[in-house]
Amino acid sequence: MQAALEHTNLTVTDPEATARWMAQVFGWHIRWQGSAIHGGRSIHIGGDDSYLALYRPSQAPRPAAARSYDTIGGLNHLAVTVADLDATEAKVREAGFQTHSHADYEPGRRFYFHDADGVEYEVVSYA
The missing domain is CATH 3.10.180.10 (2,3-Dihydroxybiphenyl 1,2-Dioxygenase, domain 1)
Structure with missing residues (x-):
């Protein structure tokens, strides 16, 4: 397994x-x-x-001291797969977040956003 x-x-x-x-x-x-x-x-x-x-x-939790990409063990982003990228992006914007770094390359389309805590999310569709 x-x-x-x-x-x-x-x-x-x-x-x-x-x-x-x-x-x-x-x-x-x-x-x-x-x-x-x-x-x-x-x-x-x-x-x-x-x-x-x-x-x-x-x-109260403390904010991260440095950029995650420069920190051993740092959380760079969380990726979530969805069936409908455009509909999900609309929901992300409705939730009050700004999307960025849109890309369309193999194997799928994607965009990114940061939540209120500064955590970066990648949303990708392989459809």
Whole structure:
């Protein structure tokens, strides 16, 4: 059996707000939510086979000190595949985010955006 990525745990300032826009934009659902390690709170949102764990520590999280691409172990972006790139881009904009870096090359079309916490997302369609 090939290994599969089950989840990624991401520190955010407001798990509820992040989960709301993710449900709106990507159609994901909350799989679990509750108390988490170190007195924090987590919301697991995604599909049936994988999810993002949105974690907020008990005290306000600190912003990253440097660009992720220059940091060992830095999170550069999260990529999400969708069937309809144009419809998803409209939802991203409706959620209040600006899209950028549009590209159309093999094997698919894509764009990027940053959320309120500065996390970069790549949205790609292979359709």
